[in-house]
Amino acid sequence: MTDQCCEDKATELVALRLRQGRVLAVVLAVNLAMFCIEFGAGLLSNSTALLADSLDMLGDSFVYGFSLLVLHRSLAWRARAALAKGVIMAVFGIGVLLEAGFRLRAGVPPLAPAMLVVGTLALIANAYCFSLLWRHRADDINLRSTWLCSKNDLIANGAVLVAAGLVAWFESLWPDVIVGIAIAILFLRTAVRVLRESLVEIGRARGTAIDGAG
Numbered sequence: 001m002t003d004q005c006c007e008d009k010a011t012e013l014v015a016l017r018l019r020q021g022r023v024l025a026v027v028l029a030v031n032l033a034m035f036c037i038e039f040g041a042g043l044l045s046n047s048t049a050l051l052a053d054s055l056d057m058l059g060d061s062f063v064y065g066f067s068l069l070v071l072h073r074s075l076a077w078r079a080r081a082a083l084a085k086g087v088i089m090a091v092f093g094i095g096v097l098l099e100a101g102f103r104l105r106a107g108v109p110p111l112a113p114a115m116l117v118v119g120t121l122a123l124i125a126n127a128y129c130f131s132l133l134w135r136h137r138a139d140d141i142n143l144r145s146t147w148l149c150s151k152n153d154l155i156a157n158g159a160v161l162v163a164a165g166l167v168a169w170f171e172s173l174w175p176d177v178i179v180g181i182a183i184a185i186l187f188l189r190t191a192v193r194v195l196r197e198s199l200v201e202i203g204r205a206r207g208t209a210i211d212g213a214g
Helices: 002-045 048-069 075-106 112-134 141-170 174-213
Strands: none
Touching: 002 048, 002 112, 048 075, 048 112, 048 141, 048 174, 075 174, 112 141, 141 174
């Protein structure tokens, strides 16, 4: 009876990992495609907010790639992947802050229609990814950190749309720059949270390994 129970649990775990892998592959493809679209649109429209959101897409692509890579590995590996995600998110957050400074020096308002169209497309894409990741948000630290990234994406997309409306209304670059900075701060806050949780999980994994060796 015990052996049968263990076999059933092992089968369930394999099935769960397969479902997680399919979801991560889909959201990885969506984020890579949206990065290319948003980054190009951000450059053409002079939009800090779109560039920030595109870098978010690229950062998420790294996140989902790491998650897929360590999906079948141990808790320690998944915690290390979460740590790497936190570092990547922090780097991109700092990069966006620097970009906002460059845009302020240039003083050229972005093209609001381009921001609105591409921002809406990004919102639809991220809503789809969020719906796929929702059911796996409590699976483990790896999938939880991935879900947190997706949740932040929706907030950032909404902020881009708000910025597009304000840029059109006031004919000013300030709403775009402010939203870009806000997205960067969101990156950094989430990065700190993911880093903290991953370090805790790494500590637990090491403690388990030491107890097992003892």
